[in-house]
Amino acid sequence: HRDKKRDKEKVKEKEKAKEKERDRNKEKGRDRDRDTEKERERDKDRNRDKDKEKDREREKEQNKDRERIRDRDRDRDMDKDKDREREKDKDKEKEKDREEVDQNKEKDDKEKEREKDREKIKDKVGDKDRGDKEKDRDKEKEKDEDKKEQEKERNDKKKKDKRSRTPPRSYSSSRRSRSSSR
Numbered sequence: 001h002r003d004k005k006r007d008k009e010k011v012k013e014k015e016k017a018k019e020k021e022r023d024r025n026k027e028k029g030r031d032r033d034r035d036t037e038k039e040r041e042r043d044k045d046r047n048r049d050k051d052k053e054k055d056r057e058r059e060k061e062q063n064k065d066r067e068r069i070r071d072r073d074r075d076r077d078m079d080k081d082k083d084r085e086r087e088k089d090k091d092k093e094k095e096k097d098r099e100e101v102d103q104n105k106e107k108d109d110k111e112k113e114r115e116k117d118r119e120k121i122k123d124k125v126g127d128k129d130r131g132d133k134e135k136d137r138d139k140e141k142e143k144d145e146d147k148k149e150q151e152k153e154r155n156d157k158k159k160k161d162k163r164s165r166t167p168p169r170s171y172s173s174s175r176r177s178r179s180s181s182r
Helices: 004-126 130-164 171-181
Strands: none
Touching: 004 171
């Protein structure tokens, strides 16, 4: 009878031990599951961080590209401005040359007129007994010459007004453009 009791107790103890073992295994399984879940969470966080870092890098690259493009555009605009300035300088130089040529022509014309006047005076002194018709012609010619002179003076005034509207060129730029035109 005692043996039976002892056997029953042993069986109960074995069952309890098995139960404990099962509980321990379940707890270990739960712990393992918890650990794997934590690991998964850590991996997700790491991946999120990596993605954020990649996004930051991509953003930096895009910003650099935008800045490079902006710089290139600005440089191109500056070159265009310089080209425009050069063209303006060339145009001003051409205008100046034209004005010089016009002035030289005017001087030549005035010199020729003076020469004609001198010859007329000589003719008048040498030929006092000419007819009235010739005198009338001379008077008309003088009137025509006076009109021409007045027109030239008007044109000179207009040119001077135009010149006064354009700003004076700096010494160095005019020097530069003269040396480049030679």
